[in-house]
Amino acid sequence: MSTATMTSKGQITIPAEIRARFRLEAGAKVDFVVTDNGDLVMRPKTRDIRDLRNSVKYDGPPVSVEEIDQGIAAAIAERMKRR
Numbered sequence: 001m002s003t004a005t006m007t008s009k010g011q012i013t014i015p016a017e018i019r020a021r022f023r024l025e026a027g028a029k030v031d032f033v034v035t036d037n038g039d040l041v042m043r044p045k046t047r048d049i050r051d052l053r054n055s056v057k058y059d060g061p062p063v064s065v066e067e068i069d070q071g072i073a074a075a076i077a078e079r080m081k082r083r
Contacts, residue, residue: 023048 002015014024022044024030029045063071 023051 002018004012004015006012018024024044031043031045033041033043035041
């Protein structure tokens with residue numbers, strides 16, 4: 001757990017290990033959320049699209065955007081049939 005101290009102007013420096021872990025750089029935006037149980041959660045608002053690289057594994061042949069759209073449409077149709 002990391003600790004920070006608020007200044008008289010209400011500013012807090014996010015500890016270096018937290019900035020590194022969440023790739024927060026100067027100008028990064030964060031959201032503050034109060035949960036139902038009263039906890040305060042800080043979430044990075046902006047993420048780099050490159051963070052998604054390799055998050056989904058696919059070993060098949062390359063597919064076009066049209067083929068992806070057709071696959072999505074087929075999956076939606078199948079799901080609607082099951083309802």
